[in-house]
Amino acid sequence: MxxxxxxxxxxxxxxxxxxxxxxxxxxxxxxxxxxxxxxxxxxxxxxxxxxxxxxxxxxxxxxxxxxxxxxxxLKGEGAEQIESVRNNGWEIDTLVEQVRSLYRDKIQEQCGTLRLLDIARRVGVDNIYIDVNILEEITSQRWLEISDLVQGFNPDADEFDRFGLSRVRQARVLGLEAVESYPKLMVLGKPGSGKTTFLKYVAIQCNKGEFQGYRIPIFIRLKNFAEDASDEGSFSLVNYISQELSSCGVSAAVVETLLLQGKALILLDGLDEVQHPNSEEVLKQIRRFSQKYYKNQLIISCRVAAQFPRLPGFTEVEIADLNPEQIESFAKKWFVEVGRSSPPEGLATANRFLEKLKRPENKQIRELAVTPILLNLTCLVFAMKGEFPSKRSNLYEQGLDILLVKRDEAKGIKRNEVYRNLSLPHKIKLLTQVAAITFEQGYYFFEQSKIQQLIADYLRTLPDSQSDPETLRLDSEAVLKSIESQYGLLVERARQIYSFSHLTFQEYLTARQFVTSSNPQALEHFVNHVGEKRWREVFLLAAGMLRNADDLLQLMKQKIDAIAASDGKLQELLISINKKTLSVEYIQQPAAIRAFYFSLACAFDHSLASTLSIGPVSFSFPTVPFFPLPLYLCLAQAIDGDVGMDDDFAYALDFFLNRDASGLNHTDALDRAINRVLDCAIDFALALDSDRARELRRSLQQLKAELPNPDKGLQRFKTWWQAQGQTWTELLSAAIVEHNNASYDWQFSNQQKHLLRQYYDANKLLVDCLNSDCEVTPAVRSHIEDTLLLPIAAIGKLNSL
Missing domain, CATH: 1.10.260.40 (lambda repressor-like DNA-binding domains)
Structure with missing residues (x-):
């Protein structure tokens, strides 16, 4: 033509x-x-x-x-239509309907499906889309101090809020509400946050007439526009739009009329994907188009950290991380649509996925699943075996690979390199070094100047690096912004304050730094942190990443024994515990008995013993705080492995952790749980000594009789618990301690109590490493298990045999 x-x-x-x-x-x-x-x-x-x-x-x-x-x-059909519209303004609606009808199939083909990473077939947008939440204040533009960001974020606590790293405390609005509120909208988001999916969803909703049905949706991928315009030697957004519609029989004159009348919903996807030098021309075209055809609705998507000048008249908003309700909605859609299951089967799998995702041991995975791209990975991995991988480092490595490589490869994007010497392996090594240094120094949030200095230090080690301080400063800033915008692994949480996108990635990269180091003293330095609670996940990851974890585990054991050797009173405690253990007749795993007595003596929970075993009974229960009844609830779970999966037990544990009884609403469950707790405590004593078991049974039955019957009134039971619950639990604790012959007044100082807790936590970590999917020889495993919680003298005797 x-x-x-x-x-x-x-x-x-x-x-x-x-x-x-x-x-x-x-x-x-x-x-x-x-x-x-x-x-x-x-x-x-x-x-x-x-x-x-x-x-x-x-x-x-x-x-x-x-x-x-x-x-x-003008002559012809287009001129007649424009003249008709000019003379009869009401006919514009008829023209819109005609064009919508002509263009409907094309926009459905463009936007009706999307490809999820590592999924072979395309997925319907309507079948996978979840409502997007929008932040009207860009997080990186907030004027906050580090002290504001770390409120409530305490990695040294027993159960700290890992999501505190990325939590944003501001109101959210639904995505479509933001579109309705702002005629010119710049939608920003981290890599994989769902920007393209959101724009496609808006286009499909408009195409179906369910959102702004009086407009014509026009979806343009800006990368394609820039490449096509560059090839033709002519940048014109309006001409590109005309060409899009001309294939459906819509003339350029009609397009011009519709644009002048404000009858288009223009969706411009991926501003950050446009390469320099085309980016300047594309921005100029958008600016001119938005000014000339100002009556239309325009939405642009772009990565949150991309370096572009602001477009006049556009409101910038940011896509928020997924909340628990969105994660649940996405998972249910994913397992039905992607899993190719019937709806009942898919929902059943989704519910299993969500139940396991909520477990305490999977909190690191749950932390990753707050963006669609990593939630998709999490669902995909779970779908393979119906479980999360035991070796978590593999999952985290896949997550990094997606953000660093696979996502751009899947979209055919080649990013501009801001620093020619910084190849992908160097970028990974740089991130690993930054993670290890900041984590070891206790920095989870760091000022821009701090991280730029770390980047500059790394750049100095590269071939042909610059030595001029000002050049290094500029290069380090460019590298920082590049890593932030292209990969999203470093995030600006407030103005000039950064953190890793996920604490999980900072921990994984820190572990990677130690296990890949060529320095023979690296592991020796690493184990100095074995008694620090915030290093727990790093050690578990490192053990799983090593081809052979013998050296690491033996160094950990030596460091733990050194902690015990540093205090004479602690050695006395271990000697006493060892003597009690040796006096027990029925014993197949002495370390489990030592862990039990150690817990009683120190008033800790029994989660160390949970990872060991007594006879045929396997221990498996969670860590709980420092007061007695949850201690023995865990004991019940240790004796009866099924208790850990029992709703009554879980409910009772939640109840006793909540002393005001405000959550109590299932009297039958409480009554059944208390009975099981008391019975299991007796069973454990019976396994050690039948005479003590009989004495313990009498004491516990007396205590049980003191409990008011919940069936006679919930409020009455609550009132009694608030008044007497503390005393009752202390009596229960005293009874169990007394009848297990473990009541000693050791009178530990505060410093010794801290040392005991450190020693306990370190042993628990070591046992968890042994029970993880790490490679360790049978001889090393056996020696570590045999010497757990032993005094130094006893260990020396075993070593001399």
Whole structure:
């Protein structure tokens, strides 16, 4: 089809030339502004000769002219439609419906499906989309101090809020509400936060008439626009849109009319994907388009840290991380749609996934699953075996690979390299070094100047690096912004304050730094942190990443024994515990008995013994705080492995952890749970000594009789518990301690109590490493298990055998 041409009317030619003169441009200048490679079309335009229609319109725009007023009258269908609209404004709605009908199938083909990473087939947008929450204040633009960000974030606590690293305390609005509120919207988001999916969903909703059905949705991937325009040598967004609709039989004249009337919903996806130098031209086109066709709705998506000048008239908002309700909604849709299961089967799998995701041992995985791209990975991994991988480092490595490589590869994006010497392996090594240094120093949030200095220190080690301080400063800032925008692994939480996107990634990279170090003393330095609670996950990851964990585990054991050897009273305690253990007749795993007595003596929970075993009974229960009844609830779970999966037991534990009984609402469950707790405590004593078991049974039955019957009134039981619960639990604790012959007044100082807790936690960590999916030889495993919680003298005797 021949391209349509237009020429300036003879009556308007003088007016056109005056407008050109007022600009003070040469013909070459005007050609550059329009994006032409030659000035010939400009000369023909100024001479009143025909030029291509799209060029004619753009030239008029540059000269501040109304092209319809200066052009020779149009002939044909398009002219008749425009004239009809001009004379009968109400007919624009009919024209919109006609164009929507012509364009409906194409927009459905463009936006109706999407490809999830590592999923072979395309997925329907409506079948996987979940409502997006929008932050109206960009997190990186907040004026906050580090002290503001760390409130409630305490990695040294027994159960700290890992999500505190990324928690944003501001109101959220639904995505479609934000679109309705702001006619020109810049939607920012971290990599994989769902920006493209959101724009496609808006387009499909409009296409179906369920959102702004009075407009025509037009979806443009800006990367494609920039590449096509560069190939043709002419950047014009309006012409590109006209070409999009022309394939559906919509003339350029009709497109122009619709745009002037504000009847388009323009969705421009992936501003950050446009490479330099095309980015400047694309921004200029968007600015001009939005100013000329200001009546239309425009939505642009872009990564949150991309370095672009602000577009006038646009409101910037940010896609928020997924909340628990969104994660649940996504998972249920994913396992039905992607899992190719029937809806009942898919929902059943989703419920199993969600139940396991909520477990305490999976909190690191749960922390990752707050963006759609990593939640998709989590669902995919779970779908393979119906379980999360025992070796978590593999999952985290896949997550990093997605953010660093696979996501851009899947979208055909090649990012601009801001620093030519920084290859992908160097970027990973840089991130690993930054993670280890900041984590070891206790920094979870760090000022921009701090992280730039760490980056500059690394850049100095590269070949052909710059030594000039100012050059290094600029290079380090460019690298920081590049890592933030391209990969999202470093995030600006407030103005010039950064953190890793997930604490899990900081921990994983820290572990990687130690296990891949060529320094033979690296592991020896590493184990100095074995008694620090915040290093727990790093040790578990490191053990799983090593080809052989013998050296690490033996160094950990030596360091733990050194902790015990540093205090004489602690050694006395271990000697006493060892003597008691040796006096027990029924014993297959002495370390479990030592752990039990150690817990009683120190008033700790029994989670160390939970990882060991007594006879055929396997221990498996969670860590709980420092007061007695939960201690023995865990004991019940240790004796009866099924208790850990029992709703009654879980409920009772929650109840006793909540002393005011405000959560009590299931009297039958409470009664059954208390009975099981008391019975299991007796069973444990019976396994050690039948005489003590009988004495303990009498004491516990007496205590049980003191409990008011919950069936006779819930409020009565609550009132009694608030008044007497503390005393009752202390009596229960005293009874169990007394009948297990473990009641000693050791009178530990506060410093010794701290040392005991450190020693206990370190042993618990060591046992968890042994029971993880790490590679350890049988001889090393056996030696560590045999010497757990033994005094130094006893260990020396075993070593000498």
């Amino acid at each position: 021949a391209k349509r041409s237009i020429q300036v009317s003879s009556q308007a030619l003088k007016h056109v030339r005056q407008a050109f003169a007022r600009k003070g441009w040469t013909q070459e200048d005007l050609a550059v502004e329009v994006g032409l490679r030659t000035r010939q079309p400009v000369g023909r335009f100024l001479a009143g000769k025909p030029v291509e229609r799209r060029i004619f319109i753009e030239l008029c725009f540059q000269l501040d002219l109304n092209w319809e007023e200066i052009a020779n009258p």
